[in-house]
Amino acid sequence: MNAHAAPVQLSRWDSQFFGLSVARCFVRQPEDVNPALQWSLAHGVRLLITRCDAADTAAIHQMESAGFLLMDTFVRYRFDLRSKPVPAAGELAVRPFRPGDVSAIREVAASAFQGYIGHFHSDLRLDRARCDQLYVEWAANSCQEKRLADEVLVAELDGHVVAFATLKALTTSVAEGSLFGVHANAQGHGIYRALIAHSLEWCRIKGKEVMEVDSQVNNYSVQRVWQRLGYEIYASGHTFHRWLS
Numbered sequence: 001m002n003a004h005a006a007p008v009q010l011s012r013w014d015s016q017f018f019g020l021s022v023a024r025c026f027v028r029q030p031e032d033v034n035p036a037l038q039w040s041l042a043h044g045v046r047l048l049i050t051r052c053d054a055a056d057t058a059a060i061h062q063m064e065s066a067g068f069l070l071m072d073t074f075v076r077y078r079f080d081l082r083s084k085p086v087p088a089a090g091e092l093a094v095r096p097f098r099p100g101d102v103s104a105i106r107e108v109a110a111s112a113f114q115g116y117i118g119h120f121h122s123d124l125r126l127d128r129a130r131c132d133q134l135y136v137e138w139a140a141n142s143c144q145e146k147r148l149a150d151e152v153l154v155a156e157l158d159g160h161v162v163a164f165a166t167l168k169a170l171t172t173s174v175a176e177g178s179l180f181g182v183h184a185n186a187q188g189h190g191i192y193r194a195l196i197a198h199s200l201e202w203c204r205i206k207g208k209e210v211m212e213v214d215s216q217v218n219n220y221s222v223q224r225v226w227q228r229l230g231y232e233i234y235a236s237g238h239t240f241h242r243w244l245s
């Protein structure tokens with residue numbers, strides 16, 4: 001790769017999960033595209049996943065002409081805890097997960113993410129059931145791997161776990177709400193809103209100044225909740241897939 005091109009990284013977990021070699025790269029300029037493809041070919045990559053800023057039209061066009069397919073468009077929002085109070089969380093029982101909750105968290109993820117709208121599900125070459133399962137493993141792994149999450153919160157209704165939130169410190173001042181799921185049977189009752197409010201409270205207790213969240217641009221429910229609570233949009237981008245065989 002040329003020294004100035006964006007680095008491509010083999011994605012060990014994705015590769016193992018799908019049983020094929022997957023790599024990822026954040027494309028910052030059109031000149032990144034061909035070196036990323038060449039690197040992928042040289043390293044036996046079968047699926048190259050790239051992301052780029054939504055404003056980077058030249059890079060987008062370069063990827064289009066090189067056979068990349070658009071898989072999703074994401075938006076990022078942030079809440080500034082320095083300038084706004086954390087909203088009241090309401091009465092719902094929300095607490096940090098316990099090891100005994102993992103099978104319930106798996107059930108919630110299986111229900112919430114079945115046929116999801118993310119970039120994996122948009123790729124018709126990937127097995128649907130595996131794409132569903134990816135979120136189940138992500139949620140369960142978040143309960144034990146610090147690289148994925150620093151905290152997992154669960155929401156209970158009548159003593160049963162019906163929702164979860166995974167939270168990660170990105171820097172000393174910024175944290176991210178990474179993965180949220182509400183069981184299909186419990187959706188539409190404000191549980192997600194409550195989880196976001198509890199997540200903000202977790203950020204406040206940890207001394208964070210900003211909480212970030214992201215999702216697909218067509219995940220309208222979550223954005224309505226974020227906007228009502230005082231989050232503001234600050235970034236957007238696209239995810240592309242390029243198959244090499």
Ligand SMILES: CC(C)(COP(=O)(O)OP(=O)(O)OC[C@H]1O[C@@H](n2cnc3c(N)ncnc32)[C@H](O)[C@@H]1OP(=O)(O)O)[C@@H](O)C(=O)NCCC(=O)NCCS
Nearest residue numbers: 112113179180181182187188189190191192193215221224
């Ligand atoms: C997206 C998701 C988390 C939302 O969870 P939820 O608990 O249903 O969300 P809420 O109830 O807080 O809000 C959803 C809607 O219900 C409405 N609502 C909230 N409280 C309500 C109540 N008491 N009665 C009726 N409706 C209510 C909200 O106003 C919102 O409506 P809107 O979409 O028209 O604005 C859930 O559908 C899910 O798990 N989806 C799949 C995974 C996903 O998208 N995760 C987020 C990205 S990682």
